[in-house]
Amino acid sequence: MFRNLGGDDMTTSDTKPTHSHGITELCDAGARLYASALRLGRIARAEVEPAPCLMEFALLHPDPDDPAWLRPVPPSTALAQHLHPIEREILERRRHSVELTESFEPFMDISTLGPPSTHAITVLEGVNRINAALDLATAECRTEVLTVQPGGGRTEHRLSKSLERGLSVIHRGVGMRTLYQHTARHSPSTLAYAERMTDDNVEIRTLEELIGRLIVFDRTVAFIPASDDDQVALELRHPGLVQYLANVFEQLWTRAAPLREEVKYEPTSLGISGVQRSIAQLLVEGHVDDSIARRLGMNVRTCRAHVAKLAAALGSNSRAQLGYLIARSGILEEEQS
Incomplete structure (x- = not known):
């Protein structure tokens, strides 16, 4: 056996x-x-x-x-033997879930007190998400939109999107103020956009040099770019940040000229125009042609043409000599006076 x-x-x-x-x-x-x-x-x-x-x-x-x-x-006996540890584990997990719920329940009441919190800074990645956030802010806007659009003429696609949002705003009686750079005055598409946006609540002005792109809705939410390729933007809802940006806009606005009025440049004693004087200032600060063109809203070829005229007016034979002659000529002091 x-x-x-x-x-x-x-x-x-x-x-x-x-x-x-x-x-x-x-x-x-x-x-x-x-x-x-x-x-x-x-x-x-x-x-x-x-x-x-x-x-x-x-x-x-x-x-x-x-x-x-x-x-x-017997199958019933075998089944019970194999189910027992599983049922025990299920009971243990249920007990654990009850304990977790009881632990967090007191904090649930605290989190529901007062208004819901709002993110002060939200990173928006991708054109679709940026446009969705802008569309929502446009729909919720009730009083005023402030926009800064640096650069020269804008593409028809971008102007078409801006026109769609702009018309939806002014039809509700919302005020809208926009800042462009002087170079936008020579853009047919921008001028056509301005004609479509003619309304008592719409004002457009231009300035020779602007800060980066900025949109402020009702002084409660602002949007600024976070990358050079316009693929990332920041949505700002912190009251201090938004108010600061709105104040920056107001300072630029007081210095800007209405789009429908002619901008009068008073040349210096050497016959240097206002644009060339701005380029001279940026050259002295160490900016290269690409940077100057981007800041003044013109293409690089136009910028280099102005630099050449500036060099000819001052009698410069090199870029290094040009900086020295600008400082010596006093044209920047004439602008300040």
Whole structure:
């Protein structure tokens, strides 16, 4: 009876076949043999050698009367044995979830007191998200829109989008003030946009040099670019930041000239125009042609043409000499006076 507990007749564990599957994926041989054992009430031990999983999953147990036979464990009993640890784990997780809920419940009441918090700075990535935020702010605007649009003439696509937003604002009686650079006066598309936006609540002025792009709605939310390629913008809702930007706009506005009025440049004693004087100032500050053109809203070729005229007026033969002659000529002091 105990012969299989030792000696040469017992198969070593190294040669026993194994099945790498779970009980929910019982192999065909195991399913067939277990069903046969249930029908007959027992099954020969040798017969189940192809399906060692039956013993591993405790679906069969040794016959106490004959070690050569195995008896099947009733399915209900086997199911209960395998479900018990799962149910215990579920109960433990439910208990843990209840404890978590009870721990955070006191703080839920605190977080609901007062108005909901608003992000002071929100980073907007991608043109679609930026436009969606602008469209929402436009729809919610009730009093005034302030915009700074640096650069020269704008593309028709950008002007079309601006026109759509602008008309939706002024039709509700909302005021709108826009700052362009002087170079935009020579852009047919910008002038056409200005004609479409003619309204008592709309004012457009130009200035020779501006800060970066800025849009302020109702002095409660502002948008500024956060990258040179216009793919990232910042939505600002901190009252201090928005008010500061609105004050910057007002300072620029008082120095700007209405779009429909002619800008009069008073040349210096050397016959240098206002644009060339601005370029001279930026040259003295160390800016290169690309930077000057971008700040004054003109293309690089036009900027270089003005630099050439400035050099000719001052008698300069090199860029280094030009900076020295600008400082010596006194044209920048004439602008200040």
